[in-house]
Amino acid sequence: xxxxxxxxxxxxxxxxxxxxxxxxxxxxxxxxxxxxxxxxxxxxxxxxxxxxxxxxxxxxxxxxxxxxxxxxxxxxxxxxxxxxxxxxxxxxxxxxxxxxxxxxxxxxxxxxxxxxxxxxxxxxxxxxxxxxxxxxxxxxxxxxxxxxxxxxxxxxxxxxxxxxxxxxxxxxxxxxxxxxxxxxxxxxxxxxxxxxxxxxxxxxxxxxxxxxxxxxxxxxxxxxxxxxxxxxxxxxxxxxxxxxxxxxxxxxxxxxxxxxxxxxxxxxxxxxxxxxxxxxxxxxxxxxxxxxxxxxxxxxxxxxxxxxxxxxxxxxxxxxxxxxxxxxxxxxxxxxxxxxxxxxxxxxxxxxxxxxxxxxxxxxxxxxxxxxxxxxxxxxxxxxxxxxxxxxxxxxxxxxxxxxxxxxxxxxxxxxxxxxxxxxxxxxxxxxxxxxxxxxxxxxxxxxxxxxxxxxxxxxxxxxxxxxxxxxxxxxxxxxxxxxxxxxxxxxxxxxxxxxxxxxxxxxxxxxxxxxxxxxxxxxxxxxxxxxxxxxxxxxxxxxxxxxxxxxxxxxxxxxxxxxxxxxxxxxxxxxxxxxxxxxxxxxxxxxxxxxxxxxxxxxxxxxxxxxxxxxxxxxxxxxxxxxxxxxxxxxxxxxxxxxxxxxxx
Numbered sequence: 210x211x212x213x214x215x216x217x218x219x220x221x222x223x224x225x226x227x228x229x230x231x232x233x234x235x236x237x238x239x240x241x242x243x244x245x246x247x248x249x250x251x252x253x254x255x256x257x258x259x260x261x262x263x264x265x266x267x268x269x270x271x272x273x274x275x276x277x278x279x280x281x282x283x284x285x286x287x288x289x290x291x292x293x294x295x296x297x298x299x300x301x302x303x304x305x306x307x308x309x310x311x312x313x314x315x316x317x318x319x320x321x322x323x324x325x326x327x328x329x330x331x332x333x334x335x336x337x338x339x340x341x342x343x344x345x346x347x348x349x350x351x352x353x354x355x356x357x358x359x360x361x362x363x364x365x366x367x368x369x370x371x372x373x374x375x376x377x378x379x380x381x382x383x384x385x386x387x388x389x390x391x392x393x394x395x396x397x398x399x400x401x402x403x404x405x406x407x408x409x410x411x412x413x414x415x416x417x418x419x420x421x422x423x424x425x426x427x428x429x430x431x432x433x434x435x436x437x438x439x440x441x442x443x444x445x446x447x448x449x450x451x452x453x454x455x456x457x458x459x460x461x462x463x464x465x466x467x468x469x470x471x472x473x474x475x476x477x478x479x480x481x482x483x484x485x486x487x488x489x490x491x492x493x494x495x496x497x498x499x500x501x502x503x504x505x506x507x508x509x510x511x512x513x514x515x516x517x518x519x520x521x522x523x524x525x526x527x528x529x530x531x532x533x534x535x536x537x538x539x540x541x542x543x544x545x546x547x548x549x550x551x552x553x554x555x556x557x558x559x560x561x562x563x564x565x566x567x568x569x570x571x572x573x574x575x576x577x578x579x580x581x582x583x584x585x586x587x588x589x590x591x592x593x594x595x596x597x598x599x600x601x602x603x604x605x606x607x608x609x610x611x612x613x614x615x616x617x618x619x620x621x622x623x624x625x626x627x628x629x630x631x632x633x634x635x636x637x638x639x640x641x642x643x644x645x646x647x648x649x650x651x652x653x654x655x656x657x658x659x660x661x662x663x664x665x666x667x668x669x670x671x672x673x674x675x676x677x678x679x680x681x682x683x684x685x686x687x688x689x690x691x692x693x694x695x696x697x698x699x700x701x702x703x704x705x706x707x708x709x710x711x712x713x714x715x716x717x718x719x720x721x722x723x724x725x726x727x728x729x730x731x732x733x734x735x736x737x738x739x740x741x742x743x744x745x746x747x748x749x750x751x752x753x754x755x756x757x758x759x760x761x762x763x764x765x766x767x768x769x770x771x772x773x774x775x776x777x778x779x780x781x782x783x784x785x786x787x788x789x790x791x792x793x794x795x796x797x798x799x800x801x802x803x804x805x806x807x808x809x810x811x812x813x814x815x816x817x818x819x820x821x822x823x824x825x826x827x828x829x830x831x832x833x834x835x836x837x838x839x840x841x842x843x844x845x846x847x848x849x850x851x852x853x854x855x856x857x858x859x
Contacts, residue, residue: 575843
């Protein structure tokens with residue numbers, strides 16, 4: 210991997226987001242979503258499924274009496290919430306929120322056992338049973354999220370109480386799991402601790418933490434298979450014994466370096482691939498990186514929806530097979546799209562290639578943003594590309610597809626995952642390499658970054674109304690002239706662009722989707738990018754059976770859809786007629802302010818059919834000419850519930 214140009218993401222503290230689109234969302238996360246989710250974790254949301262999360266910690270700490278309730282992984286909801294809190298406190302100091310978080314941490318740490326163990330399910334159900342079902346009971350998963358939350362809060366506040374508690378827990382795990390004789394040769398059924406341990410290694414510089422992360426990756430799928438031995442030894446159930454999945458569900462049917470495709474539970478998979486990429490980079494493991502690249506290509510080129518959603522099947526919340534992308538029964542879990550962002554960001558750190566940032570952008574604007582309502586108080590677990598309300602209500606195969614976002618879930622992984630991702634948005638915009646004196650701009654989000662090149666500070670101010678407008682302006686401010694390279698991503702969706710510096714066409718080298726500007730920069734230099742954003746009528750590979758004869762609409766990074774609120778019912782009878790003429794307009798009062806699209810279409814008239822006849826001999830159809838209105842996919846189901854579709858007939 211010596212030929213790779215490794216880069217480091219700019220930290221949240223270095224970036225100030227001042228962007229009409231994203232700043233509004235981040236303020237929503239800070240002022241509405243985090244307080245709402247704190248109420249949810251304390252079972253104070255009327256009409257929502259109870260969480261039991263904080264109550265479990267209080268019982269485990271001896272502060273209340275009762276029994277464990279909720280899912281086996283309920284602790285992780287607090288961990289993701291405190292992680293989001295930490296990120297928010299970096300870019301907006303809030304003493305009241307910090308006080309709430311400190312009190313919550315006190316409760317959590319009070320539940321820690323003398324040997325460092327901290328998991329309420331086993332503390333309340335019997336410590337003698339811990340580490341007897343690593344396959345399904347999420348102990349290491351909960352620890353992984355707790356590590357991430359502790360690091361975030363420590364970096365924001367300097368307070369290390371939770372961080373020290375998680376390190377003690379990791380020390381305990383290291384005494385019972387590992388390759389050494391006398392230890393269990395186990396690893397997590399639900400991955401995430403791998404990438405979390407790498408984060409911890411960056412904080413502690415303790416090789417033990419990197420070594421443990423590498424062990425979990427190297428041991429996974431090795432024979433004899435630990436999960437098989439564990440099931441026999443402790444008499445556990447194996448949920449997938451009659452399934453095609455078997456151990457593919459856990460990405461454990463073979464060693465990770467031998468795996469060829471993205472498989473199994475999509476969230477587990479993307480968390481694993483993220484950890485694999487981290488370890489490959491830090492250890493310069495070419496074989497492991499090759500596996501990551503191979504799996505990435507399969508996931509993005511054969512198993513990803515146009516919205517970025519992954520995990521086509523509700524059965525196992527899983528990947529299935531190449532080009533199997535049904536729109537109406539899709540699972541497309543919000544957490545899986547977030548996992549894809551984690552994976553993409555880590556691949557980007559190894560090699561700055563535009564395809565990775567393209568996926569991050571696709572997910573942010575489409576696959577993830579759709580998972581939360583515009584008021585931040587309800588959420589989608591599943592992100593369908595086609596919805597018929599009656600089917601969701603009456604057809605068991607569609608029961609997982611909600612027509613309206615829900616206030617909360619008994620399995621509430623997605624809401625706090627959304628909060629922590631968007632609260633940390635600043636860390637996805639830039640990365641840099643001190644070795645090559647290069648700064649990469651990955652995402653076009655308005656704001657400021659101050660970066661140091663060879664001890665000299667340089668400020669970059671980005672002004673844009675992206676994704677609605679086509680222009681981005683970047684102003685460079687520095688005390689004295691300085692040579693360095695500034696690399697700007699040319700989005701994969703962009704077919705035509707103009708790049709100027711100080712009003713003159715820029716002399717840029719285009720490499721792997723980035724325009725590299727290497728020059729002696731002067732104070733006040735201005736970079737101007739103009740992206741042409743025509744409407745793109747998209748079609749799927751003909752191997753995608755469900756989309757044959759259909760098209761979808763994109764403008765820039767935004768995927769569009771039809772909704773019943775604008776087009777009436779029976780969206781399946783609508784055809785697009787003209788792929789050239791569109792009316793594009795910004796509507797400030799629609800769905801928080803969006804660009805909508807009007808196109809020409811037609812709708813199959815019921816007059817084509819004999820009344821009360823289920824089948825008939827072919828006759829020429831009767832059409833109604835119809836104007837079709839498209840809205841951004843992420844904004845659907847924020848008005849009157851009804852039908853929705855991304856793909857339409859053509």
